[in-house]
Amino acid sequence: MKFLWLTLAWLLSASAIAAPTGIAARAWVIVDQTSGRELASHQPDLPLAPASLTQLMTVYVLLGDIRRNALRLDAEVRVPDAAAEADGARVFLKPGERVRVDTLLRAILVQSASDATVTLATATDGSEAAFVERMNREAARLGMKRTHFANATGLAQPGHVSSARDLAVLGRALLREHPAQQALFAQKEFTLDGLTYYNANRLLWRDGTVTGLKVGRNPESGYSAVASAQRGEQRRVAVVLGARSDAQRTQDALRLLNYGFEKFDSVLLYRARQPVKVVRLYRGTRQSVGIGFEQDFHLLAPRGSLPRVKAEIVTQRPIVAPIHKGQRIGLLRLTLDGKPLGNRPLVALHDVAVAGIFGRGWDSLRLLFDQ
Helix, strand or coil: CHHHHHHHHHHHHHCCCCCCCCCCCCEEEEEECCCCCEEEEECCCCCECCHHHHHHHHHHHHHHHHHCCCCCCCCEEECCHHHHCCCCCCCCCCCCCEEEHHHHHHHHHHHCCHHHHHHHHHHHHCCHHHHHHHHHHHHHHHCCCCCECCCCCCCCCCCCEECHHHHHHHHHHHHHHCHHHHHHHHCCEEEECCEEEECCCCHHHHCCCEEEEEEEEECCCEEEEEEEEEECCEEEEEEEEEECCHHHHHHHHHHHHHHHHHHEEEEEEECCCCCCEEEECECECCCEEEEECCCCEEEEEECCCHHHEEEEEEECCCCECCECCCCEEEEEEEEECCEEEEEEEEEECCCECECCHHHHHHHHHHHHHHC
16 A cells, blocks of 8 residues: 555656645645545644644544443533633533533534533543543554644643644544544534534635534644535545634635645545455365455545546466465556556455365366466
8 A cells, every 4th residue: 555655646746736835834734534645735744732623632532432332422421620720711611510421522622612621531531631641542543643642622731742644644533433423523603501602613614515623723833723624525634733823724724625626536446345356266165266455445646537547457376275364366556547556455355265185186177277
C-alpha cells in the first residue's frame, strides 16, 4: 500500500495539480475521508495547541464507551464540584445536579463546555486525569504521533499539543467508527435551562454539505477547525490550525474543502474479502482459490480521470497448495493513460489444504500439460 501511495503522489504532482492558494493558517491539511489519502498540506506535523479541538478526542473516547455499552446516552450523571469550577466555556452546570449524557455531549460539541467535559470525564473514569490517560492511549493507538493531551477540555497547558495531520486522523476515526452519532457534530444550536448556545462553526451555515466536526480557539494557537463535508459519494476532512480570526478560519477551511472536491475523485474499486479473481490451484483440496483485498480498496485520482484508469491482474504460476488466508498470490497493476499508477498486492481469501495422495498425483499430471 505504501508503494501505491508513493507512486500516486508522484503522478498527481506530474499531472500539474496545483496546491490550494490563499490559505493563511499556520498549518493545514485536506484528506479524502474514505481512503485517508492526503490531498494537500502545509506544515501538517507542526505541533500546536489544539484548543477545544481537544474535545474531539474526549467525545471519541466517550462514544467508544457508549458503543461498548459502558455508558448510555440516556443515563444521568452527577455534576462534581470540579466541573462547576472548571475554567473555559461553560453551560453553568450546578454541583450535585444530574444531567443526561446526550445533553452533556451536545454541550461539549456546540459550546465547548468545560463543565460538561469534566462531568463526563469524572463520571466514566473517576477523575479528569484518569480520563486523559485514556485519551492519550487512544491517540497512540490511532497513530497520532505528534499529539499529547494534558487535559480533556483543551485549555492551554505546557505539553498539550497536536498537529493538523493527527487531528485529521482523529476526525476520520470519529466519522468512520461512529456513523450513527454524526448528527451530534452538525448541530447549529443547543438549549439548556432556558439559554440557547450557538455553534461557532460557521461552515454549518455557509455550506449545506458540511457535516461537522468542531472549531476552537485560544490566545496561543489562534483559531482552528476540523471540518468534514460530503458531496454526493465524495467525502473530505479539512483541518486548519493557527488562523488569525474566525473569518479566516472559516474561509481557509471552505477553500480546502472546495479544493478537495473540485480536484479529486475517490471511488471504491473492490470491497474487502470479495474475490477480484478466482485462480486455478494445484494439489489442493479445491481446484481454485479466490484472491482479493483484506480491506476495502479505494482509488484516488485527479477529477475526471477515473474512467481512464486500467487494472490488470497478475498472478504467480503455478499456484500450489497449501494456501493460507492472507498469503500474497498476485498483484493488481494500475495505469492511467498508459502510465504506471501503482501496484497493490492480491491475497488469498481463504485457506486451502493439501489434497490426498491421489489428488496430488492427478495434479502433478495437470501441471505437466498446463505449463
